[in-house]
Amino acid sequence: MVRILIGVVVGLVLAPLAVMGWLRMGHPPVAVADAALPFEQQIVRVPMRARIDKEKPAAAPIQPSEDNYQAGAEIYKNECAACHGYHGKPSDFATHMFPRAPQLWQTHRDGKTVGVSDDAPGETYWKVANGIRLTGMPAYKDILTETQMWQVTLLLANADKPLPPAVVELVNGRTPVAVPVAAAAPAKAVKK
Numbered sequence: 001m002v003r004i005l006i007g008v009v010v011g012l013v014l015a016p017l018a019v020m021g022w023l024r025m026g027h028p029p030v031a032v033a034d035a036a037l038p039f040e041q042q043i044v045r046v047p048m049r050a051r052i053d054k055e056k057p058a059a060a061p062i063q064p065s066e067d068n069y070q071a072g073a074e075i076y077k078n079e080c081a082a083c084h085g086y087h088g089k090p091s092d093f094a095t096h097m098f099p100r101a102p103q104l105w106q107t108h109r110d111g112k113t114v115g116v117s118d119d120a121p122g123e124t125y126w127k128v129a130n131g132i133r134l135t136g137m138p139a140y141k142d143i144l145t146e147t148q149m150w151q152v153t154l155l156l157a158n159a160d161k162p163l164p165p166a167v168v169e170l171v172n173g174r175t176p177v178a179v180p181v182a183a184a185a186p187a188k189a190v191k192k
């Protein structure tokens with residue numbers, strides 16, 4: 001009995017001391033360039049999956065349309081492209097992040113899926129709204145409106161489908177040339 005007690009006390013004192021010692025002297029990975037801890041990915045992924053499955057909205061409150069894609073592409077250019085890249089133009093620093101920021105216009109090895117086009121829109125919406133802790137993926141719910149978050153979500157969900165030419169220009173990282181105001185007269189000439 002006494003031995004067990006001594007064992008418990010020693011364990012209670014020594015284990016935290018050993019952990020403290022390792023944290024201070026053992027070179028645990030803190031740099032982006034360091035290798036991941038064993039199970040680091042799983043520790044984050046498993047609870048995140050469970051949480052998203054529980055909370056993701058079942059359906060989008062807006063429909064995919066040319067206007068919504070266009071708005072989504074503008075939002076993507078302003079808020080997301082720096083990390084997630086453009087079609088054919090990956091982000092400069094995404095591979096120098098830990099974890100890496102996935103390139104959302106890159107076609108997967110199956111030759112069909114583009115970025116997160118294989119994920120349920122509700123899942124992508126959840127990630128955009130809530131962010132992903134300890135990864136650099138921001139939470140946009142206080143930055144974008146609900147409609148804006150759905151617009152960019154629907155664009156990404158349909159990244160494997162044909163998109164309107166103006167939207168393709170934006171996701172290719174090219175800004176469509178704006179018609180200068182002076183050249184816009186007579187107004188009729190520039191109307192579609």
Ligand code: HEC
Nearest residue numbers: 079080083099100101102116124127128132135136137152
């Ligand atoms: C500062 C960099 C950064 C910005 C800006 C950013 N993200 Fe992310 N995002 C990340 C990182 C890093 C991950 C990877 C997280 C992980 O590994 O779990 C990620 C993950 C994601 C994922 C999940 C990808 C997958 O494969 O499951 C989606 C979807 C996403 N981001 C969408 C967006 C959208 C939409 C925007 C703009 C509104 C945006 N992100 C802005 C860094 C960023």
